[in-house]
Amino acid sequence: MRLRTLAPGFVIILSTAMLLTACDSSETTAAKTVSSIALSPSTATLIIGGTQPLSVTATYSDASTGALTTGVSYSSSATAVATPSADGIVTAVGAGTASITATVSGTAATTTITVVAPAPTVTSIAVTPTTISLAPLTTQQMTVTGTFSDATTSALTSGVTFASSAPAVATIGGTGLITAVATGTTTITATHTASTRTANVTVTVVAPVADAWMVSGGTAALNMQSAWSRGTTTFVGAATGVYRSDDAGATFRLSNAGNDAVGPTRGFADDATYLYSSASQGVFRSSDLGVTWSLRSSGITELRTSGIVKAGTRLYVVGPSGVFRSDNQGDSWAAAGLAGVDVRSVAALDDVIFVGTNGAGIMKSVDFAATWVPSNTGLSGTTFRAVEVKGTTLFLGGENGSSVFRSTDSGNSWTQLAGGLPTTSVRGFASDEQVIVAGTFGGGVFYSKNNGDSWTALSTGLTDRTIFDLVISNGFLIAATNTGGAFRIPLSALK
Template sequence: MRIIYTILLIVILTISFSKAQWQQVNSGLPGTSVFGLATDGQYIYAGTSNAGVYRSSNQGNNWTSANSGLPSSNAWELFSNNDTLFVGFNGPGAFRSTDHGNTWDTLTVGTLNSSVRGFISNDKYLFAATWGNGVFRSSDGGDNWSVINNGLNYLTFWDIISLGDTLLAADNGGGIYRSTNNGNNWTQSNAGITSLITHRLTTLGNYIFVGTSNGGVFRSSDSGINWEQVGLTSQTIWALLAYDTLLFAGTSSAGIFISYDYGNSWLTFNEGNPLGPVVELMYDSTYIYAATLAGGVYRYNKDNITSADEISTLIPNAFKLYQNYPNPFNPTTKIKYTIPDVGSGLAMTLLKVYDILGNEVVTLVNDYKTAGSHEVEFNADHLASGIYFYKLQAGSFVETKKMILMK
């Protein structure tokens, strides 16, 4: 039976992904190395190698130069914010356009006019993460900037995201830096991260994800305080994209992967893609776009992506116990596990919770379970704060994980 389910999974995914392929859309681009992508709803923009910014009004079918006032160098970062477009160059230079790239203003990000790798904004500030000079902040849309490096021991950043007043910045050697006061102070926040060369950050649902060098993808459910490794462990992740309930990862050497379950499992997503280095992912109303270092820009029609609901009905091929979510929690948390086909159709399943001394606290599951994904809620309202363990026993499979109750 397991073979049948595995074949079914392969057939469904093959049929779905073969409806459309990644299409190369480079007409008018000056080369095949593209670093950044952005859209403002009217145009999509591409940051190119040694040729600045190009734009397309027809979703990549044709590209034209949008370089008036820009240097002929590597346009690394593009960011669209309320009809204003920002670009950071891989080399000193940051610029702003309020007319869809027709003209550009020069921004002096710090006294050294830093190489900007990441822009982000919240309702108070615009932030710029730089390569070599740390993080800068502007309260007037980019006219003036102040350095906000208090607590930063490493200053070479790849990306930055905002969760209200909380900021997370991904550093090339220092891992994740976290600020809860708009950058006034920073602390390293790497609990659980094994690779401190961190690249792209994104959010999906209640999770934050970061891609690392040779360490794959890590996930946090507590605003970046603690992290867990969730796959692609040997890959260098240069790009992450959250779309709907889907997570995409662009790698340095193996193309693109997709996750339908918040990073718990991954599938290759490379139909038509030459598996070159993928450095940026973006979407608009119709397509997912990929910027690559060897093939330029690719796009994939979103309508041809198998839905998460379809994938969730497929039978898993292994027992698995997932980390509870949220963790830490107060007072409820959810525990997910999967049961493969075991031949008889049912697997005797025990899921129990223990305190730190090994005393049994509660039995959550004691029943025969069918093959598939299962989830149970644990309410610890009557328990004291502390560390607890939950253990799954199903057939010959046994696994235990730790969770933290914090009241």
């Protein structure tokens, strides 16, 4: 402190602080301002109903930074998609994209919010087949389908558990494969773990009856349209692809790798090297007895084929656009006549080719499909969906009212057969040296042991009597049905 005398009776007292203040008063401090702001996160994806807090960071004129919690205003470019609160909490409202803008003293920053609908949840499940009857030691694959909250449906291939109420009757594996153990009844329950939804199916295991049909394991409720046998292996063609059996048709499994045909497999043929299938998307070929397949349709102009046959060294495939021939095991095909004719069936008697058409009767070629001639003497009707060669005898399957015709002179003339046959159309045949078997549309199965002179019904146990094809394999007769899958019966039942 300092004392100073100005005049008698007056004293000025100056403190150090006053002196310092006087010294500093000449310096003015400028207030810092916001140069820019940043909004975090810069992008975010929310489910409808979800929220996202935003944070604002300011960069000041003096290069310093700091979080801002006040003085910020928020806006949305699409309030129907996302809305921000006054304190920076964004709420997802509806599916879409919105820009959220934060503003501080005229300075702005934006973040992009994408809003998506929540993933649909499983509301119910269903299993197929809905009823299952098996013989002991046979199997059946279950399929589980989920119905979702958005009304869509989809097969559930994971996240499902299975349980059997009576494992001594039938067991079930983690993929839904049921194995029949002993006679009795059990309930199989499928549970979708995430939603806890369940579905049940009753499985009945019955002892096989010697003279009755039994459904083949793995095929229940499937649409089957063709059947074939090679050695000890049996094949059936379904709307879902090719199924293979190594136990004389007791059980089948899907054997379709490389065959992506959508729609039915309507025929088979084979040679010493390959197995061929005629499908709705062309011809497929397998070199490993149906384990894997490759498309072999080069040159076929209408891929929706109806049948295939091997005659000599050549293959013939038929369909709505006529006949096509391959001389190189299916590597390439060439048109072989009957262009524009809807051909439904094909068979070969040595090198003579017979085709059944939809509306044009039977056509025959003796020159490797170079030319075709009608072969209709004695026939009634013009549509024939099945042709069978038994030795040197030909059998035709006609439409309603015409049933079965037989020719013993290479198709030069035909005789209509009756003798116990129904008047329903015949869609498939099977034969060996002792028997000819016919499958009808809705009437079941009939067989003859006297070359077609008389016929006996054979339908006990068939729950679906619309038969599209048949095959004899390893002591059993196997039938491909419209909606019931494949059935088999021992040949000993054909008395």
